[in-house]
Amino acid sequence: MKWESMSDFFAMGGYGLYVWGSYLVAMLCIIGEIVLIRIRKRTLYKHLGLRRKSILRGEK
Amino acid sequence: MKPRHKKITVIALSVSALAIAVVLVLNAFQSNLVFFFSPSQVAAKEAPIGKNFRIGGLVEEGSLRREGDGTTMKFAITDTAEVIRVVYTGILPDLFKEGKGVVAQGKIADDGIFYADEVLAKHDENYMPPEAASALEQAAKAQKTSLTQ
Amino acid sequence: MTINWFKYASPASFYFLAGRMIPYFSIAAIIFLIVGLYIAFFSAPTDFQQGEAYRIIFVHVPAAWMSMFLYLVMAFWAGIGLAFTTRLSSMVASAIAPTGAMFAFLALWTGAWWGKPMWGTWWVWDARLTSELILFFLYIGFMSLQAAIDDPRRADKAGAVIALVGVVNVPIIYFSVQWWNTLHQGASVSLVQSPKMATAMLSGMLIMALAAWMYSIVTILIRTRLIILERERHTAWVSELKEGVLE
Numbered sequence: 001m002k003w004e005s006m007s008d009f010f011a012m013g014g015y016g017l018y019v020w021g022s023y024l025v026a027m028l029c030i031i032g033e034i035v036l037i038r039i040r041k042r043t044l045y046k047h048l049g050l051r052r053k054s055i056l057r058g059e060k
Numbered sequence: 061m062k063p064r065h066k067k068i069t070v071i072a073l074s075v076s077a078l079a080i081a082v083v084l085v086l087n088a089f090q091s092n093l094v095f096f097f098s099p100s101q102v103a104a105k106e107a108p109i110g111k112n113f114r115i116g117g118l119v120e121e122g123s124l125r126r127e128g129d130g131t132t133m134k135f136a137i138t139d140t141a142e143v144i145r146v147v148y149t150g151i152l153p154d155l156f157k158e159g160k161g162v163v164a165q166g167k168i169a170d171d172g173i174f175y176a177d178e179v180l181a182k183h184d185e186n187y188m189p190p191e192a193a194s195a196l197e198q199a200a201k202a203q204k205t206s207l208t209q
Numbered sequence: 210m211t212i213n214w215f216k217y218a219s220p221a222s223f224y225f226l227a228g229r230m231i232p233y234f235s236i237a238a239i240i241f242l243i244v245g246l247y248i249a250f251f252s253a254p255t256d257f258q259q260g261e262a263y264r265i266i267f268v269h270v271p272a273a274w275m276s277m278f279l280y281l282v283m284a285f286w287a288g289i290g291l292a293f294t295t296r297l298s299s300m301v302a303s304a305i306a307p308t309g310a311m312f313a314f315l316a317l318w319t320g321a322w323w324g325k326p327m328w329g330t331w332w333v334w335d336a337r338l339t340s341e342l343i344l345f346f347l348y349i350g351f352m353s354l355q356a357a358i359d360d361p362r363r364a365d366k367a368g369a370v371i372a373l374v375g376v377v378n379v380p381i382i383y384f385s386v387q388w389w390n391t392l393h394q395g396a397s398v399s400l401v402q403s404p405k406m407a408t409a410m411l412s413g414m415l416i417m418a419l420a421a422w423m424y425s426i427v428t429i430l431i432r433t434r435l436i437i438l439e440r441e442r443h444t445a446w447v448s449e450l451k452e453g454v455l456e
Contacts, residue, residue, distance in 0.1 A: 002252075002254070002255075012261040012264065013260045015260065015326050018262055018265065018322045018323065018325060018326045019261065022268055022269070022318070022319040025315070025322075026268045029314065029315055030311075030424070033308065033311050034428075037428065037435070040432075044435055044438060048438065048442055048451060067357070070357060074353050074357065075354075078349070082343070085342060085343055086343075088334040089336065089339045089340070091334075092333075092335055092336065093389050094389070095333070095334075095335040095390045095391055095392060096392075097390075116390060152329070153326075153328060154327065155258060155327050155328070155329075160258075163392055178329075178330075179329065180328045180392060181329055182394070183327060183328075184394055184395075184405075185394040185395045185397040185405050186405045187406040187407060187410050188406070188407040189254035189255060189257060189407055190255065190256075193257030193258075
């Protein structure tokens with residue numbers, strides 16, 4: 001293992017703020033996009049008056 | 061306001077906001093197409109003397125001196141053809157090193173010295189572990205000594 | 210066996226095809242992400258000049274590549290939609306924009322957080338950074354223009370014009386570091402020369418790029434399906450779908 005300890009891992013050689021600042025925002029962006037898609041889907045389904053979500057998957 | 065008019069207002073506002081943003085950015089783009097001048101260009105008087113501009117090149121090996129106050133630095137920027145001496149007070153980026161890339165912003169004074177108010181490090185596109193880097197350095201040194209012999 | 214590819218050019222067929230493909234691409238995205246992150250943080254070595262700060266590359270470069278590539282794909286489909294008035298292609302173009310904008314934003318954000326510790330600044334107006342910012346604005350412009358126009362057919366046309374005009378920006382981003390003096394360094398990986406990265410680092414970056422590809426395909430397919438339903442809600446096949454006849 002290249003990291004001596006957990007704190008060593010989080011410190012990122014002194015650049016922890018920048019490395020984790022980048023990855024955290026990347027994660028938030030991805031989660032945010034997925035949440036937005038979910039909201040759009042739910043609103044649309046409600047608007048279309050769909051009873052069962054599985055119907056829309058189009059699976060046989 | 062009718063919904064139709066409201067819609068048109070919203071479209072007009074957002075389009076003009078976007079247009080302003082694009083104009084500002086394109087303006088910045090044009091004035092920074094020459095992001096920095098090389099020491100040779102400065103020597104050839106191509107850089108805007110008397111105005112703020114940026115010089116880019118390598119920090120000359122062995123040129124870095126720290127003044128008594130500890131925050132004022134003197135060094136030279138070179139493109140291996142010409143050398144410009146630089147004075148800078150402030151914090152240097154972590155990657156600032158002799159022999160490495162640098163971009164300094166400031167003005168050239170009458171004494172020919174470049175007084176910088178911002179110094180940025182410009183690194184190259186090579187990524188490798190330290191062992192590989194030192195092996196490459198050793199190889200380069202060995203080649204140099206064999207050439208001079 | 211012959212496959213009738215044109216069958217899938219109709220929104221209805223594409224709707225079902227996309228629905229069947231989404232789970233596979235989702236699984237691939239998760240696998241690539243896990244492997245990529247493992248390499249990024251545990252198997253890739255420390256960099257000789259940038260220390261651990263270079264690990265931002267594993268999200269920065271895939272995001273930047275994706276933002277440029279998705280723009281080209283978006284403009285392509287928007288252009289096809291404009292030229293041949295094919296409904297589905299315009300819908301795909303609209304579905305791509307938010308994901309592309311997200312990746313352009315990420316490229317800018319992670320770039321700032323990488324630039325601060327390494328270069329000594331969050332932002333400079335050099336050609337590379339500025340042209341990537343313009344790319345982000347183009348995505349935003351495309352989306353807000355489409356959102357502002359009620360009639361989908363007219364929205365498609367207006368969006369296609371922005372998308373096609375903006376294509377010129379993509380090669381500017383890519384070649385900016387060669388054409389002009391920039392603070393941003395040149396490309397570490399390109400098609401014409403051997404990569405300037407150690408293998409472990411390079412493999413991590415490429416696998417993260419694959420994860421970004423798979424993720425983009427998933428979000429674009431889901432969004433295309435939603436747009437198809439939105440726009441085709443008055444057609445017979447959606448009614449049948451709602452009644453469960455197609456089940």
